[in-house]
Amino acid sequence: xxxxxxxxxxxxxxxxxxxxxxxxxxxxxxxxxxxxxxxxxxxxxxxxxxxxxxxxxxxxxxxxxxxxxxxxxxxxxxxxxxxxxxxxxxxxxxxxxxxxxxxxxxxxxxxxxxxxxxxxxxxxxxxxxxxxxxxxxxxxxxxxxxxxxxxxxxxxxxxxxxxxxxxxxxxxxxxxxxxxxxxxxxxxxxxxxxxxxxxxxxxxxxxxxxxxxxxxxxxxxxxxxxxxxxxxxxxxxxxxxxxxxxxxxxxx
Amino acid sequence: xxxxxxxxxxxxxxxxxxxxxxxxxxxxxxxxxxxxxxxxxxxxxxxxxxxxxxxxxxxxxxxxxxxxxxxxxxxxxxxxxxxxxxxxxxxxxxxxxxxxxxxxxxxxxxxxxxxxxxxxxxxxxxxxxxxxxxxxxxxxxxxxxxxxxxxxxxxxxxxxxxxxxxxxxxxxxxxxxxxxxxxxxxxxxxxxxxxxxxxxxxxxxxxxxxxxxxxxxxxxxxxxxxxxxxxxxxxxxxxxxxxxxxxxxxxxxxxxxxxxxxxxxxxxxxxxxxxxxxxxxxxxxxxxxxxxxxxxxxxxxxxxxxxxxxxxxxxxxxxxxxxxx
Numbered sequence: 001x002x003x004x005x006x007x008x009x010x011x012x013x014x015x016x017x018x019x020x021x022x023x024x025x026x027x028x029x030x031x032x033x034x035x036x037x038x039x040x041x042x043x044x045x046x047x048x049x050x051x052x053x054x055x056x057x058x059x060x061x062x063x064x065x066x067x068x069x070x071x072x073x074x075x076x077x078x079x080x081x082x083x084x085x086x087x088x089x090x091x092x093x094x095x096x097x098x099x100x101x102x103x104x105x106x107x108x109x110x111x112x113x114x115x116x117x118x119x120x121x122x123x124x125x126x127x128x129x130x131x132x133x134x135x136x137x138x139x140x141x142x143x144x145x146x147x148x149x150x151x152x153x154x155x156x157x158x159x160x161x162x163x164x165x166x167x168x169x170x171x172x173x174x175x176x177x178x179x180x181x182x183x184x185x186x187x188x189x190x191x192x193x194x195x196x197x198x199x200x201x202x203x204x205x206x207x208x209x210x211x212x213x214x215x216x217x218x219x220x221x222x223x224x225x226x227x228x229x230x231x232x233x234x235x236x237x238x239x240x241x242x243x244x245x246x247x248x249x250x251x252x
Numbered sequence: 253x254x255x256x257x258x259x260x261x262x263x264x265x266x267x268x269x270x271x272x273x274x275x276x277x278x279x280x281x282x283x284x285x286x287x288x289x290x291x292x293x294x295x296x297x298x299x300x301x302x303x304x305x306x307x308x309x310x311x312x313x314x315x316x317x318x319x320x321x322x323x324x325x326x327x328x329x330x331x332x333x334x335x336x337x338x339x340x341x342x343x344x345x346x347x348x349x350x351x352x353x354x355x356x357x358x359x360x361x362x363x364x365x366x367x368x369x370x371x372x373x374x375x376x377x378x379x380x381x382x383x384x385x386x387x388x389x390x391x392x393x394x395x396x397x398x399x400x401x402x403x404x405x406x407x408x409x410x411x412x413x414x415x416x417x418x419x420x421x422x423x424x425x426x427x428x429x430x431x432x433x434x435x436x437x438x439x440x441x442x443x444x445x446x447x448x449x450x451x452x453x454x455x456x457x458x459x460x461x462x463x464x465x466x467x468x469x470x471x472x473x474x475x476x477x478x479x480x481x482x483x484x485x486x487x488x489x490x491x492x493x494x495x496x497x498x499x500x501x502x503x504x505x506x507x508x509x510x511x512x513x514x515x516x517x518x519x520x521x522x523x524x525x526x527x528x529x530x531x532x533x534x535x536x537x538x539x540x541x542x543x544x545x546x547x548x549x550x551x552x553x554x555x556x557x558x559x560x561x562x563x564x565x566x567x568x569x570x571x572x573x574x575x576x577x
């Protein structure tokens with residue numbers, strides 16, 4: 001079996017969710033890697049775009065931020081923020097957003113704002129950026145997390161971006177017309193959400209990771225009855241990641 | 253070239269532009285986005301002129317915002333995101349200032365802030381969106397009641413109403429318009445007629461400029477009227493929105509400027525190292541902002557080697573192969 005890193009497994013695991021025709025909203029870091037990998041490996045007819053307004057860039061080099069010049073190069077269109085959010089929420093489009101967060105709860109709600117009190121936080125993070133917007137508008141959100149108890153919490157310190165809100169149909173009742181949390185991809189496992197309760201459950205644990213390890217690193221009870229072992233990345237998938245997606249090893 | 257009579261009343265130096273248009277307490281919209289097209293030259297000049305109590309309004313901001321906060325120019329902030337990409341996932345002086353309670357701040361999202369600028373540009377008092385329903389962006393107010401009574405601050409952060417065109421349950425969020433005193437934009441080209449052309453992504457710069465009472469544009473090049481009017485589809489702002497034009501090549505350094513130069517990884521890494529330490533940060537400002545008498549001197553300090561390394565290939569828009577670690 002080929003050797004691979006956490007980031008490689010995460011990029012491949014998330015990339016598997018993308019289908020041809022999907023419009024993929026990419027953020028920074030692993031999310032950028034996953035979006036590029038998805039297009040080059042699983043869904044060549046998917047379109048990657050960025051909240052800053054770059055649509056379908058050639059991505060010959062991996063961008064380090066969503067305003068990196070590389071998201072503006074080889075695009076079909078360069079626009080701006082208003083236009084990009086008209087795409088995320090467009091009723092004709094199936095849009096999948098990749099996000100990251102400091103904390104997540106069992107309904108896939110995300111915190112990227114503060115740890116501690118909002119007004120005088122222990123730790124201040126960057127803030128919503130476009131995360132709250134895409135969480136409101138996209139057809140589905142896939143979140144990348146480091147799998148730690150302090151990050152998978154019963155209650156968020158601040159709810160920046162809405163997932164399934166309080167479960168069941170509470171998201172729709174807020175007035176949001178579609179979307180919700182599709183999956184969470186971590187360095188240990190892939191979690192999905194129950195169709196009825198909208199609670200997170202363990203879908204796949206990575207080779208070499210036990211179900212117990214996942215539970216021990218999750219700060220709330222998680223259903224493991226549907227869990228299967230994940231398929232590791234193939235040699236060819238790893239080659240594409242390493243040689244084509246991020247040859248400079250900026251994120252990998 | 254040299255036929256810039258049409259804009260002679262608008263062409264000025266950084267020093268003049270800041271003296272003329274930016275006051276203590278001004279509300280400033282920052283153009284650009286995290287590590288791209290930040291109006292750095294103007295930001296440095298604001299720091300040099302020791303302007304205080306600024307009220308910054310922006311969506312996702314990076315270097316210019318962080319320098320202004322670190323230098324003590326900012327009192328109040330309405331913002332969606334403070335980050336410098338991989339070089340500082342959360343802007344460092346921004347983070348410190350909030351954690352220490354040194355600035356007043358209010359969180360919105362990128363789209364919400366962009367819509368608020370659009371509302372200002374359209375001369376409407378508020379604008380609806382679905383974004384943010386259920387989010388703590390709509391549960392926590394950053395500004396106090398006292399701040400809310402001040403000029404250019406909305407009397408509430410937002411309100412939620414029912415869609416008046418639908419009998420069912422259908423919430424929308426209403427956001428107050430922004431009409432900043434000054435918008436700071438860095439563009440690639442300004443024509444000799446004053447027309448502004450932003451290449452690459454425009455972010456929300458056009459909405460920001462149109463929402464403001466005054467617009468300062470710094471640019472890489474002043475270009476002939478015949479050039480800017482040959483392909484007007486590419487232009488971003490007509491001349492009558494622009495009040496001050498300053499030609500500042502590399503005026504967005506260390507952030508990137510599409511088709512002209514990439515971000516400067518060395519400088520952003522240096523900044524990351526010094527920004528976390530108050531003494532080192534003070535020394536950084538002394539060396540790179542207070543200690544330089546002109547923008548040319550600043551560029552000399554960056555050095556020809558680095559300026560050549562970050563020089564964009566004008567065909568692809570960035571600097572291929574640049575060591576970005």
